[in-house]
Amino acid sequence: MLRKNTSGRQHSTSAPWLGLERYLPEILAILISTMIGICYGLITLHFTDNQFDATTYGLFISVILSCLTLLIQQVRRVPRIQDILQRIQLQQVELKRLIDVLSLDGNRVHELRTHLSFLNGAIKAVGSDVLDSYLESIKKTEHGFAVDGSFWALKSYEKLWRFLVAEQKKIGSDPDKCLIARITHTNDINLWIPEKEMRSRALLRYQKEFIEAGGKIVRILIGSAKDIRHLEAEDYRHAKRLMEESGVEVKYIPKMGEDYSYDFMWISNKDYVVKWYSGVGGQALDKCEILDQVDETIIDMWRSLADRAEHEDSKIWSIPPGRSIDQYEDERELLDQYSQDSI
Secondary structure, eight states, rough: OOOTTSSSSSSEEOOOOGGGGGGGGHHHHHHHHHHHHHHHHHHHHHOOSSSHHHHHHHHHHHHHHHHHHHHHHHHHHSOOHHHHHHHHHHHHHHHHHHHHHHTTTHHHHHHHHHHTTSSSSHHHHHHHHHHHHHHEEEEEEETTEEEEEEHHHHHHHHHHHHHHHHHHHHSSTTTTTTEEEEEEEEEEEGGTTTTOOOOHHHHHHHHHHHHHHHHHEEEEEEEESSTSSSGGHHHHHHHHHHHHHHHHHEEEEEEOSSOSSSSEEEETTTTTTEEEEOGGGGOEEEEEEEEEEOOOHHHEEEEHHHHHHHHTTOOOSSOOOTOOOOHHHHHHHHHHHHHHHHH
């Protein structure tokens, strides 16, 4: 119950010791442990004449039980790892506003840095640190750019899919001209499970729009289980079902001796390539590289993996006739020859 004093402030009429109520589980645990220790000591004294041993054993039991109970209480207060990860992801979403600001032009970066210089204390330090981290995460490469860190990499990938959806809508549903995305995945499959990676919802939505506009996607999942029907492949089955609900053709093959230093997406019409590099143990996305040129390594890797997928899973059906790898290479060879003749 609260009452006002003459100064208008509120004071509690409750006894000060009631503030200990949040420690009630620990207090009860200690009391119960002490009672058990006393009972054990009395029972021991009943069977022996040595009062010192009975008291010692009773105290020992009380202390051990109290420590164990307190430890259990503390462990129960630690939030689950999944909750922590979700909070981190929510904080990352808050950075989207910063990304949108920085994506406009270099002048906005200068304006933001100038603005931060007039702020005080921790706000200035944190803002400058976030800005520097963002700028340092992007590096130019010979045929594109690379983005470090899981958050920035997935954000860049999401923006690329938005662009591809717009491009496919311009092309229409012509199977001879539609964009075809050939994708591999050996990284952590949790990246495609919305309950564990919330950004996967947006990626699945964009890919569904891409397919509805006439585009084609074939994704080859590469996991440690010999068969996707095995118990340990449950997450792969879940991710595969979500992808197929979006219209993606999905194949699964077990890992063998190929070089899995990166995954890739190849848009053959445009020769766009995205490479994803895994972190330690392949359990996290470390960075991605987005390129405007495809090399023979990508083509050979896809040819090998697609042959295995058709042999071990089923025939790839979504790629239109006349859009095979062999025909792509024939067309590219003719274009190269035409370019040389023009020179």
